[in-house]
Amino acid sequence: MASTSHRALQLLSLLGSRRTWRLRDLAARLTVSERTVRRDLDTLRELGYPVLTVRGPDGGYRLGTGHALPPLLFDHDQALAIAIALQTAPSSVFGLQDDSARALATVQQAMPDTLRAAMESLRLTRLRNYWEFPAPPIDPAALTTVGTAVRLRRVLVTEVLRPDGTRAAPGEADFAAARRLEPHHLVVWAGRWYLVAYDLEDRNWRVLRVDRLHPHPTTRAFAPREPPGDDLAHFVMSSHDRGDTPAAWQCTGSARLNLPAHVVARWAPGGSVVEHLDAGHCRLTLGAWSWAGIAGILATFDTDLTDLHPPELLQACRHIARRYAGIRTAEVRQSSRD
Template identity: 40%
Template sequence: MANTSSRTLRLLSLLQTHRYWSGVELADRLDVSVRTLRRDVDRLRELGYPVQADRGIGGGYQLAPGASLPPLVLDDDEAVALAVGLQSAANGSLTGIAEASVRALAKVVQVMPRALRRRVEAVGSVTVAPQWEAIPQTDPDVLVLLAQACRDDERIRFDYVARGGANSSRRVDPARLVPVGHRWYLVGYDLDRGDWRSFRLDRISDPAATGIRFGRREMPGGDAAAFVQAGLSRNTGTTTVRAELLAEAAVVRDLIGRWATVEPAGAGRCRVELSAESPEWAIFALGVSGAEVVSAEPAEFAGQIGDWARRLGALGV
């Protein structure tokens, strides 16, 4: 059994990962009795953590919102991810929190060990937020609510504006939040339509958690990003392109696999297929691969690649 201090920190870490834990499950995770668990919970409360408890058979614990934010327990990877995410938010990708993100980033980095600071700086130095096209911004409150619902398997409802402008109310069992290209999407099971759907977050309004838990369904294909990409390719407002590159498929997949389907095409070559909301974004994705483009289709897209190459060549790039 761990000592009291380390066990209490472990308990706090567990409470921060899920909305609700049964008492028996928590005690098993900590390798303590239920009685000892109650004492550890009381210690957290004395430190200012608002731990709520349900008594009786099947009772459990959850970390409730408090009047003030107590310290959080983060491992190294979580701390780096938090700092990088704050850097992204500081670039203005989320509405109304750029200044707050800068303040929070300063506080987080200030208390980081030197090794973790170097990791954050390394990631930031090779991460570029493309700003040459207007990007619909996402309300951070919407993002947080949907992320919690995905985590807790909680049914949600919201208003949604479809591509054609029609407004409707949706009841959805959310599964994943996915960044594809330069937008966020929610993938979930639409109860009224009886099928899986993807929803652009910038088109969602007035989301609300219903308090209803659901059993997880198997997502078609098992890959949320691929599901969104497939939906985009069926959308007449997107551009679907195919290209052959002089590079190994595994290398290209690591670089642009979140946007594209990449398959081997012989020694040192691969075929890429991707859907984007504009030809410029497709060209950007191929450029990120760093590989020479051997061929591209449709023909007009190949022509646009040539136009961009000539423009850059004229600058001596």
């Protein structure tokens, strides 16, 4: 009986994912026969859970709406996932430090001892790595507004903010009028939240940093559109004009690369800026903890570099070149002795 109850809870947890499950897939996940799964489904129905049968070639079973799941149906791996998510969320969303801590404590209090111990064993301490490319925390109000518009398919009217979060006034050089957008997808990459939207002003797809938006919801609905390309993540990563600004570093420099902007944008670190120059060239601006660090990142693109700024960056590149040339000279001398 105990194993049957445990298996029924596992089954309910799978159905709670809101997807439609084929009978053989449920049996494989629970490592039981299909006949056993049918009995467990009947058990859940007897307990009052609306388990629906979906007909057709893509049919199976799913949980209906209007139900209440038993609290905290988590296995060990799910408990660890919750612990990680609640402890890392404050680093990307502004103002969630206390709320995340309280949520983690509430979840732990309602869990069995074994799962609580597993979660408490994963107390994370965030350490700053010199090669970490930080992103500013995002305003949860803006994130909620954009996320709701994506979910409900409602047009957004939004202004683009400056990197410091302020809005340019009419008449200022960087002033831009509010735009009407169809928000289709939210994508998180390199610690930054991006909105993939269809711009109703210029009739084109755009990638926008959510932390650079001042969004206003509307009640105007829009129909789904086919996303640009087959790979949404690739579209975001290869869009050079996605609103990125250089992250704050001890050193910031730039160089002209003999590569297209979309190629450099795909591989440039988070917190860097790619400027389109022409079909085969772009300018990359980025920061690091040293000038040699920037030079090292530029070298990974394996292309010719020109117009380096500031002079300290040019000097660092030349110093590294001399150092590498010295390695070759030392190898030749050692070979001649041998």
